[in-house]
């Protein structure tokens with residue numbers, strides 16, 4: 001029996017890297033990656049959520065003239081209502097913000113504002129701080145493999161830790177001038193993309209109410225870094241209302257997807273009791289079933305979780321994300337063979353979405369049936385090529401290589417995953433063992449050598465810092 005209890009993330013006190021395995025979550029399609037600023041934070045990775053965010057931000061990115069490939073929306077597992085930009089063109093949204101928003105349109109208002117910070121070059125002004133924080137951010141993202149490697153075997157997905165993120169705080173301190181400029185740029189993007197500013201106003205009003213009612217801590221809250229005032233809202237409303245898009249309804253397909261993502265996010269992050277209160281059995285809508293499926297799975301009731309997912313699949317048999325969840329529940333309740341069909345189909349339907357593919361790879365390996373190992377290798381290789389922030393796949397790749405007796409390549413995969421964890425000593429060791437077993441100057445050998453060089457440099461840099 002695997003641990004299927006909810007893992008709560010400490011809000012204070014930094015779990016050290018070496019203690020990470022404690023934070024492994026072994027049950028959901030979402031991957032958590034701890035980034036750990038003052039309060040521990042984790043990045044949530046989920047195929048469906050990322051696809052939705054990409055589609056939500058795309059029309060705004062287009063009119064902002066930023067490069068769509070460069071803009072990235074990252075979800076943080078943190079119930080504060082917050083969002084910020086860091087690391088170049090990366091927008092961080094807190095799960096608390098998603099849960100607070102009642103529509104995709106509200107979140108698009110936030111996205112537009114954050115894009116305004118990017119195009120305004122507000123980040124560059126932090127210069128030295130940027131470097132630090134960027135380094136930390138990237139490190140955090142890459143670090144993924146950590147927990148995965150550490151938590152090993154059962155970790156359906158892992159939580160990865162990175163170090164301190166203190167420098168991030170600098171980025172939260174935008175000046176009022178920058179806020180105004182981001183507001184007006186955001187309004188322009190909404191307008192040019194033909195998206196109503198109604199959601200933006202609703203959300204700002206909501207924030208004001210929350211601040212007032214709940215006394216959200218000023219330190220990190222959206223309200224603090226984004227000073228809200230009646231004046232600001234009035235100003236924005238004046239701009240938005242004149243826009244032809246003001247009365248334009250939000251895209252119903254996007255809104256429907258948002259409801260699902262919001263539901264699964266609650267199911268994943270909240271105490272199951274909270275989820276079941278929010279989405280009671282009497283609610284037979286797809287988002288409600290979706291949320292309950294996560295809640296039940298999280299509470300170690302795979303049968304109830306499957307009941308909800310099977311119902312979802314009755315009306316949408318080719319929904320890749322329902323299939324993904326079905327496969328995951330089966331896999332994590334000890335039935336990898338039964339999980340294969342749904343996961344294989346989900347991978348096909350999403351054209352090899354790397355997060356889903358790595359789950360499929362995991363299931364193939366978990367069958368312990370050697371006939372699946374070649375397929376697992378192919379699937380996982382494709383996954384790491386497509387998404388280098390998916391260290392779980394590296395870990396699985398190492399497992400399958402080692403089971404096939406290819407120890408040098410198992411070491412190379414381990415080296416990749418150690419790099420991602422920031423465990424440079426281990427990366428040096430593994431990459432050197434890999435080099436010893438691989439023919440010189442082949443691509444794999446060169447890769448091992450690269451890792452070895454980079455790991456050594458990082459290792460020395462870290463030691464100097466201490």
Ligand SMILES: [Zn+2]
Pocket residue numbers: 113117174179182225226
């Ligand atoms: Zn702002």
